[in-house]
Amino acid sequence: MKHLLLGAAALAVTASMALAGGHSVVRMGTEGAYEPWNFINDAGEIDGFERELGDELCKRAELTCEWVKNDWDSIIPNLVSGNYDTIIAGMSITAERDEVIDFTQPYTPPDPSAYVALDAGLDVEGAVIAAQATTIQAGFIAEKGWTLIEFATPEETVAAVRNGEADAVLADKSFLDTVAGTDGLVMLDRMEAIGGGVGMGLRESDAELRAKFDAAITSMKEDGTLNALIAKWEVASQF
Incomplete structure (x- = not known):
C-alpha cells in the first residue's frame, strides 16, 4: 500500500500518554480519500472497508472509538503528536515507518x-x-x-x-x-508487486492498545469475518 516518507518532524515528536490505560475514547485516524479503503460518503461520514473494519475491531476489543480525518502527508506526525490514537488508512507496514510507530499484525495481505x-x-x-x-x-x-x-x-x-x-x-x-x-x-x-501487508499504526508507547487490536484482528481472521469483509470491499486478496 501507500508508503509515507517520514520527515524530521515525525522523528522529533513523542507522545507520553498510555492510551489503553487512561483514555475512555480511542480516536481512529484515517485519510478519507482512498476508496474503497476509506472515503467520505454522501452523508459526509467516513465510510469504506476500514470504517467497517475499525468499528468491528473496536467492538471486539470493547473500546469506544471515534473517527478523525487527516491528510495523508501528515498522518504519522499527527499520530505521534497525539491528535488521534491509531492510523487505519491503507498503510503498508514498512521498516521505515516501524522506526517511528508500531503496527498491529496485518489486516490485509499486500495489494498489487x-x-x-x-x-x-x-x-x-x-x-x-x-x-x-x-x-x-x-x-x-x-x-x-x-x-x-x-x-x-x-x-x-x-x-x-x-x-x-x-x-x-x-x-x-x-x-x-x-x-x-x-x-x-x-x-x-x-x-x-510493491509494498507489504496493511496494518494499524499506533504510538510506540501504546503497547496495551496494540495488543487489544491484535487480539481483535486475530479473532476476525479465525472466524472468517475478516476475509468476508475483504471480499465485500474487494480491497486485496484474502488470507
Missing part, C-alpha cells in the same frame, strides 16, 4: 499496484507517470528513473491522466478499480 491510462498499449517505462506524493508507488517510479509527477491526493493523480498532464497513474489496484472504465480510462496489463 496497477496502472490506469487512456492508451491500453502505453509503454509505461517511457511515459509520464502520476502518483500520490510520499507513497510506495512514487518511490518505485523514482527508483526506476522514470518520469514522475506527484500530487497531494489520489483524485489529482487520476485527473492528471484525464487532462493529458500525465500518461498513466500508478496506485493500488483496488483504488484504480473504482476509476477504470470511466472517461476512457483503462487498466493496463502490467502490475507491480
Whole structure:
C-alpha cells in the first residue's frame, strides 16, 4: 500500500500518554480519500472497508472509538503528536515507518499496484507517470528513473491522466478499480508487486492498545469475518 516518507518532524515528536490505560475514547485516524479503503460518503461520514473494519475491531476489543480525518502527508506526525490514537488508512507496514510507530499484525495481505491510462498499449517505462506524493508507488517510479509527477491526493493523480498532464497513474489496484472504465480510462496489463501487508499504526508507547487490536484482528481472521469483509470491499486478496 501507500508508503509515507517520514520527515524530521515525525522523528522529533513523542507522545507520553498510555492510551489503553487512561483514555475512555480511542480516536481512529484515517485519510478519507482512498476508496474503497476509506472515503467520505454522501452523508459526509467516513465510510469504506476500514470504517467497517475499525468499528468491528473496536467492538471486539470493547473500546469506544471515534473517527478523525487527516491528510495523508501528515498522518504519522499527527499520530505521534497525539491528535488521534491509531492510523487505519491503507498503510503498508514498512521498516521505515516501524522506526517511528508500531503496527498491529496485518489486516490485509499486500495489494498489487496497477496502472490506469487512456492508451491500453502505453509503454509505461517511457511515459509520464502520476502518483500520490510520499507513497510506495512514487518511490518505485523514482527508483526506476522514470518520469514522475506527484500530487497531494489520489483524485489529482487520476485527473492528471484525464487532462493529458500525465500518461498513466500508478496506485493500488483496488483504488484504480473504482476509476477504470470511466472517461476512457483503462487498466493496463502490467502490475507491480510493491509494498507489504496493511496494518494499524499506533504510538510506540501504546503497547496495551496494540495488543487489544491484535487480539481483535486475530479473532476476525479465525472466524472468517475478516476475509468476508475483504471480499465485500474487494480491497486485496484474502488470507
